[in-house]
Amino acid sequence: MxxxxxxxxxxxxxxxxxxxxxxxxxxxxxxxxxxxxxxxxxxxxxxxxxxxxxxxxxxxxxxxxxxxxxxxxxxxxxxxxxxxxxxxxxxxxxxxxxxxxxxxxxxxxxxxxxxxxxxxxxxxxxxxxxxxxxxxxxxxxxxxKSIGEYALSLLEPGWGILTHCNAGTIATAKYGTALAPIYLGQEKGYNFKVFADETRPLLQGARLTAWELQEAGVDVTLICDNMASIIMKEGKVQAVLVGCDRVASNGDSANKIGTSGVAILAKHYNIPFYVCAPLSTVDLECKTGDDIHIELRPSSEITSAWYEKPMAPKDVKTYNPAFDVTDHELITGIVTEKGIAYPPFSNSLAEMFKK
Missing domain, CATH: 1.20.120.420 (translation initiation factor eif-2b, domain 1)
Structure with a gap:
């Protein structure tokens, strides 16, 4: 290491x-x-x-x-x-x-x-x-660090934690957001078992999250995105932690594409789903997720960027949104540096800004 x-x-x-x-x-x-x-x-x-x-x-x-x-x-x-x-x-x-x-x-x-x-x-x-x-x-x-401390209070030693994309130290100044409690837990001997979604199509989970957690000595297992359901069903996951790129005032949260699917699965299996987001990511002027502009990325990211040879038919139509929006009803809590916001988020998030 x-x-x-x-x-x-x-x-x-x-x-x-x-x-x-x-x-x-x-x-x-x-x-x-x-x-x-x-x-x-x-x-x-x-x-x-x-x-x-x-x-x-x-x-x-x-x-x-x-x-x-x-x-x-x-x-x-x-x-x-x-x-x-x-x-x-x-x-x-x-x-x-x-x-x-x-x-x-x-x-x-x-x-x-x-x-x-x-x-x-x-x-x-x-x-x-x-x-x-x-x-x-x-x-x-x-x-x-504060987000990590609040998030760690929600977790128990030995838990299995599922992550999506990369919300680690390389995505921030230090510690990360969704990975901050993992690092702080590591220092306290919590021995989390982390499952990292590969995060298609840019593979931030495979290239970044798996890399930095392995470097830190965390027990991390890389899975394909479509394997999240089976490990939840098998009881290997006790909580989901994700980062966020924008939170609307009602709690709808835009994060890397695939996050909303993970939230739906977590709801089905009764697993808590937490969004870790600094207050700078909360946009109170944005009323709902419908108001969040979703960036569309080049087709090459799906068809050829990560392969020696193209892995899709030439000139096939593609749809490559960089983010999706997780409905606030699927979110157990939003962890900020000022504390944990719970539903109804339109009230709790506004209160965070008053602290």
């Missing part, structure tokens, strides 16, 4: 001295651990769009660092011109992924900090943006 990824891997890091963003290229895992050194905003946009960085919190951190670095490159000599350059970078990065609310949350927070510095010199504003981007990263680490 190489040591826990919680301790040794930072998937997103700012190298301010060299004006670059350093990202772990998650598309190469588990076969290669390569860190990208990105200086151009287009390259940062590409990294978000092409999933070199993924996971809602990590996307938000990347966006914050990206808009800072883009603004740092500006040669504007006054506040208004600098704000114009900042806005161009912000709007451009906002087009990279439409569903993950953390992207827009982080960019909006950076804009709010910019406006707080009204009237100051460009250099002072740039320093403030750097500070804010680092705060976003540091706060995410604490948020994830």
């Amino acid at each position: 190489m040591g826990s990824p919680v301790d040794v891997i930072q998937s997103v890091r700012l190298d301010d001295e060299n004006d670059m963003l350093i990202l772990l290229d998650q598309t190469l895992l588990p076969n290669e651990k390569r860190f990208l050194e990105l200086k151009e905003i287009k390259d940062i946009w590409d990294a978000i769009y092409f999933l070199k960085v993924r996971g809602a919190p990590a996307i938000g951190i990347t966006a914050a660092y990206g808009v800072y670095l883009g603004t740092k490159q500006s040669e504007a000599d006054n506040y208004d011109d600098l704000f114009a350059d900042f806005t161009k970078v912000k709007d451009y990065l906002a087009t990279s992924r439409p569903t993950a609310v953390n992207l827009f949350w982080a960019l909006a927070r950076m804009e709010a900090r910019f406006k707080l510095e009204a009237g100051k010199s460009p250099e002072e504003v740039k320093a403030a943006l750097k500070e804010e981007s680092e705060l976003i990263r540091d706060e995410d680490e604490q948020v994830c």
Whole structure:
């Protein structure tokens, strides 16, 4: 074992001295651990769009660092011109992924900090943006640990835990969201047995979750997505933990495609289904899941991207939504850094923001 990824891997890091963003290229895992050194905003946009960085919190951190670095490159000599350059970078990065609310949350927070510095010199504003981007990263680490502690209170030693996609330390600043209680439980000797869905078509469960849990010494078993039902029926799963990219005010939750199917199965087998989501992922302006825009991805991800030869007929029609929405009625609880929200979520989630 190489040591826990919680301790040794930072998937997103700012190298301010060299004006670059350093990202772990998650598309190469588990076969290669390569860190990208990105200086151009287009390259940062590409990294978000092409999933070199993924996971809602990590996307938000990347966006914050990206808009800072883009603004740092500006040669504007006054506040208004600098704000114009900042806005161009912000709007451009906002087009990279439409569903993950953390992207827009982080960019909006950076804009709010910019406006707080009204009237100051460009250099002072740039320093403030750097500070804010680092705060976003540091706060995410604490948020994830808190989510992990609340989620761990719902679990018992020796339980079997099913996960979908990757909501681990490489998707956040540290710890992860849905995997945070796994790591904290590991430290306490809970000896969880984790079943990781492979998560078609991009295989985040196979490439990422299985990899980082195995690296951390967690008992992890990789299964195909269509095997979740049988292991639930066999009594091997006592809880389901998933991350989330956007939570509507009524509790409807958008997560990686296939999540809603897992929730339906868990309901059938009377297994608790928990969504682990920082409050930055909760969008109170979004009333229901019907209001969440679902990103459609290229057909190649289904037909050829992971194969030496195409595994589908040439030019066959495909439908490749990146996410689906799990109905709030299927969710046992939504675990946030401020506590656990239970139905009715329209009340409990709103209360979380008041704490």
